[in-house]
Amino acid sequence: MPQRAVLMIAFHYPPMRGSSGVQRTLKFSQYLPALNWQPVVLTAHPRAYGNPGDDQLGEIPSSVLVCRAFALDAARHLSWRGRYPGWLALPDRWVSWLIGALPAALMLVRQHRPQVIWSTYPIATAHLIGYALHRLTGLPWIADLRDPMTDEGYPEHPLTRRCYLWIERLTVEHCTLAVCTTPGAVQAYRQRFPALPPTRFRLIENGYDEENFAEAAATAAPPAKDSGRPLVLLHSGVIYPSERDPAPMLDALRALHERDAISAATLRVVLRATGHDASIKPLIAARGLQEIVVLAPHLPYRAALAEMLSADGLLILQAANCNHQVPAKLYEYLRAGRPILALTDAAGDTATTLRAAGIDTIAPLDDRAGIEDGLLRFLPLLGNGNAPLADKAALAAHSRQARSVALAALLNEVISAR
Template sequence: MVKRVLMIAYHFPPASGSSGMQRTLSFSRDLPEHDWQPIILSIYPRAYERRCDDQLADIGSETIVYRAFGLDTARHLALGGRYSRFLALPDRWVSWWLGAVPAGLRLIRRYRPQVLWSTYPIATAHLIGLTLHRLSGIPWIADFRDSMTEDNYPSNPRVRRAYRAVEAATVHRCTRAIFTAPGAVRMYAERYPERSDKTWVLIENGYEDSIFDTVSLPSLRDSPRPFRLVHSGVVYPNERDPRAFFEALASLKRSGQITAQSLQVVFRASGSEDYFRQLLREWGIDDIVHFEPHIPYRGALAEMLTADGLLILQASNCNHQIPAKLYEYLRARRPILGLTDSEGDTARVLRQAGIETVAPLDSAAAITATLQDFLKQLQDGTAPVASEAEIARSSRRSRVASLAECLEETIATDLNFER
């Protein structure tokens, strides 16, 4: 018998620039193989800051998609560039709750889903899931992915209090809480010890092989060219601060070990480009490092597949998080330079894959030494790539199987929760 799951997700095609969208898209496309039909409750595309239609064709043929009313407070409800903070708590898309709750109730009456599922990083998605759960009594799975709150995150205290309130209500009412890294599972188990160990579920991110198989690769010239390192995706000034990396590049350039003719570094769709370009000018490496705009998803994958090396950045304050792009890096079968804390979950995944080219993100000296070794390995053709076993394990197909198992357990088990 085919069962149904109502999936509440802000990021869904034609949204652009979110790794979370790939997670929901893959889950929804592959769940029918496990006898689950997905019903997507998303937001009307006007709410997206950036849209791209290139992945609309990737939506599964059995996926039912409904897009509810919702506005971006900062863009649609501002006067003179200013808007009321009350209209942006817990986030700028809180108006989505007004459209999604009645839409969700209609979908529940029509399709009779056995499970509700909502996914962060838009906190309003969990608020919608919470409301629909309370009104319908249908068991609810909260896909947190990463932590909603930390001691100093979000940085605005009022927003942090709002997030913590949504987080606490979600944890106490949901049947299962899913995270993408072991460190996050441990953190929440310690933060909410009243919940059973069965509450916490680890389903990591991954790559989608069916999309990789459709990527068109450009023809490469045989003529000599610089080594090309690529970082694909957002560079957060705090959590992925590249300044020590820039300092290492500047040091190697001053000593004559690298030039613009020997090395090019591309940051693709990083955000904060103006700020970073100023740093490049100050370090004198703006001929080596380039910040390039967003391109369609398959184009970004093609860039990974043809790079000489791939760059991952993750600060020690995110040791319990793993950038989703790392799994796509593994699938690309290209050498990876990991600038991250050796004790964190990101470094753990790299080591599991057989990649040891890792240096702490905040140490220019360590990065300089590791980068020298990495470039020599590229030159010699000895730079390691991910093991085939780890590549196979990181496929989203295995993640979807884990989600299907979680859905089955949710409807099969009658747990007594404190409400």
């Protein structure tokens, strides 16, 4: 079968780092060529990234053409003394990407004749580019929504929310297919847009990459068995002040510390690359937890995976207002094969995914007493090696290769229908 081309519009792509969205597009671009789809990637100029790095540039296949279009970050490039007009950041701080991306996309269409357009959130401008290109070329368009673009109270700013609602409706009403990463998100969109056919909304979850884990395992030290050291509980990745508010957890840790149930000699909580250290550090200090809770800087991707493999336990935070979302990091946690403590709503998709993998160490994120109980149950299980681990038989379905097969099937479906 001759190979077909797909134009992938993605802001998150190497050398950007520090976002799970990078892995989703990068791995699709790695594995689609073996499935008779040749990706052509349209992304942003590296100047638009606040924290670029070359640690994953080598994973971009040499056969994949990457076009890096003009883009600026309004907060860094268009501000004066740290301030800039709000309209420069509608729908997001990188809306200038539209200026460079649209002519670049039209050039790519002329040169490479893609059969399908694919755009991915969470940068809303990506879907604006996808919509404009779809209208200009008539090509079928798959919109990778991932998580819901809007929800009750999100975005908080009224003007930003109106803008997001407009882009969301524009996207789901004009795209050929809309892809979400959780069953809850698919159901939410079907209920929100009942006039559209339910088959418009499809599911391709996030996942883990086996090759990356094999490379990380070569450098990872196994969890130490020294009974005289503290247990290490790791949270790897961004902690959003609202969606992953750490304050109740810190309150629970302080209460347990005051009761001598934990100490710096028995527990060390590492918060790696939170993205909000400036706001979390005072919360830790106010509770006197500096010797127990540690803020740690960003690590290159493989080093971060190696740290997961070496930790005693892994920590997930996800608020009830994100019940239709699953942190992409969770799939890497499952593959790491380490015990997981999830502070999340038991009714949400995150908890459902964990229970399906055989993990029931779950406590509510917003309930200090519930977190105390969860820790008092989890830590002894962690210490004696009896904490539940992910069912290995279920892991293969969460691989990035399996997700790429699912995307290739959708691309084939769109072409066949056309």
